[in-house]
Amino acid sequence: MERTERRKVLVCSCERTMPAFGESARRGCEGAEILEGDQLCGAELDRVRAALDAGDRVTIACTQQAPLFLQTAEELRFEGSLDFVNIRETAGWSAEAGAAGPKAAALLAMAAEPAGAPAAVTLTSGGVVLILGRDETAIEAGRQLADRLDVTVLLSGREGIVPPRVWDFPVAHGAVRTATGHLGAFELTVDDFALPVPSSRAELAFGAPQDGAVSQCDLILDLRGGPPLFPAHELRDGYLRADPGDRAQVATALWRAADLVGEFDKPRYIDFTADLCAHSRSRITGCTRCLELCPTGAITPAGDHVAIDPYICAGCGSCAAACPTGAAAYDMPGAETLLARLRALLLTYREAGGRAPVVLFHDTDHGDALIDALARFGDGLPARVLPVPVNAVTQLGLETWAAALSWGATAVRALARARPRHDMAGLHRTLDLANRLAEALGYGTDPCGLIETDDPDELALALARTGDGPGPARPATFLAVGGKRSLLVSAVSELHRAAPAPVDYVPLPTGSPFGSVAVDADGCTLCLSCVGACPTGALSAGEDRPALYFTESACVQCGLCAAICPEKVISLTPQLDFVAWHAPRRVIKEEEPYHCIRCGTPFGTRSTVERIVARLEGRHWMFSGTNAGRLDVVRMCERCRIEAVTNEGFDPYAGPARPAPRTTDDYLRERRQRAGNGKPPA
DSSP, rough: OOOOOOEEEEEOOOTSSOOHHHHHHHHHHHTTTEEEEEETTTTTTEEEEEEEHOSEEEEOOTTTTTHHHHHHHHHHHSEEEEOOOOOOIISSSSSTTOOOOHHHHHHHHHSOOOOOOOEEEEEEEEEEEEEEEESSSHHHHHHHHTTTTTTEEESSOOSOOOOOOSOOOOOEEEEEEEEOOOOOOEEEEEEEOOBBOTTOOOSBBBOOOOEEEEESSEEEEEESSOSSSSGGGSSTTEEEEOOOOOHHHHHHHHHHHHHEEEEEEEEOOOEEEEEOOOSTTEEOOOOOOOHHOOSOOOOEEETTTTEEEEETTTOOOHHHOSSSSSSEEEEBBBBBHHHHHHHHHHHHHHHOOSSSSEEEEEHHHHHHHHHHHHHHSOOOOTTEEEEEEEEGGGGGGGGHHHHHHHOOOOOEEEESSSOOSOHHHHHHHHHHHHHHHHHHTSOOOHHHHHHSSHHHHHHHHHHHHOOOOOSSHHHHHHOOOOOHHHHHHHHHHHHHHOOOOSSSEEOOOTTOSSSSEOOOOOTTOOOOHHHHHOOOSSEEEEESSEEEEEEEOOOOOOOHHHOOOTOOOOOEEEEEEEEHSSSSOOEEEOEEEOOTTTTOOOOHHHHHHHHHHHHHTTTSGGGGGGGGGGGGGGOHHHHHHHHHHHTTOOOOTOOOOOOOOOOOHHHHHHHHHHTTTOOOOO
């Protein structure tokens, strides 16, 4: 008999500084046993021990004392699942705490949905550090690190540097031409590379320089004070940069460098499926969305698809948010997991009596601190604002914004830093697309938006100014299952179904992940090159006869079909046509097959065969005059054509003799002949 998992939820009033949300927890955690307390981390810790002894899965509505509860679980050898959720700063410590019961229920329900854990890659550093500098600051930094790391100093300046009394570590001169790699695997190409002269006296002198020297190291400490070596350099693991004139910055960089020895696990943020990638086919470039957005240069072309270096990827998720096929999918958490948690939040909030919810996405590093500050020193979050932590707000794709609105949110906001760590261009594009679509369907003006601030008071003001859209006419309840593309199609379809003022057609800007293709049927030869290039199957061939079909919901507007079409008769139309989305695939062009004149086997299309015959008839020596009958081989299938050519002895070299090549002597001879005939030379 299968064992039923027992879930216990512990809700604490934190010494009665917030309302008792026990009843709300019962509405949000159906089937779970709810235990209430006032000081579960102190006088009532035994109740936690008892719950851990009796439960398979325990959720504690407290994050402040999570280390204590984890230690308690370890002492008891608890082998079940232990989760924590914050309902104090997010709901209980608020001027509207009395109305925050539905929110508390929703947050507990969201916590019940498993978050999952991404795979990891391991960065290994042996402690070999290359210090880049311009003066003695770099040499002094080398002295401070020499007893902990394997130090080499590369100076870009030559003047005013006093030779060290003892050479504790190598010092050289040079200019970095290129730099690649990550923590544990950096490689630099150095020009003007020169070693110091041992007899340097008052000032360090260097020998003869050379270009193209290669240096490999585990980490780089850049104290040059110039431009960084890498794009988005602050996100490159193992690359530390400080202003040489700022002692505090240099000291911090030295402290960080000294600890970068050993093995370090890093999340594999992106789950990449090369077969779904629409980057290229047959050396023709199609989709480049991820390449344009990656701030660190972790994405590079790799034939028909791209390659994502997990060691360089900083986890912004812009590529996954923009990827129209789902080839690049964010895995911290995955889109399916995030949407499952979002669905539990919004459906529970509505069932618990909540009204006009506003979803607030935020990253844990930045958003948690602002929400905590607002709860401790201000009025806290409004009762209708539902915070949803994510790893990076730039990971949010269109499917997330659309699903939130369809499940009942009247507004959706993302909280970001005033000076974001990641490039926000991708998120702005997603927001523009989400708002175009939502506004066209009657969800109000700017239902989706971004709040960029580091000030909790500004956050409170922005949330107060967030107006209520009409929300969905009939809130959706669909389950979010499947890959990223299927989730996107489902979310947008449900957004349309639940819309306050649905329309069947929405024009979209260029670069959107939805649309149609327009084909000039008269110019199409049904060569089906477009079908072979289409990465999603939006364009397909006929099974029984020559035909080209199109499925609009599968089109990602990558442009490969238009680029590869030899007749150049295909163009893209970015749009959302919901009627076409739910209709069967439509016929773009269909023809009767041409039947072999010898065996009757269908092959090719009638228009193509007749066009070839018309172009060859009477115009080529192989099919002219006495050879006119040979044109029948074009009207035969492949097998019959081979038999006819073999049996009738076709000789491709039996044509008229080619004229002899003309030489300089021929031209001179003709010139003399013209001169002898009294004609002017050519």
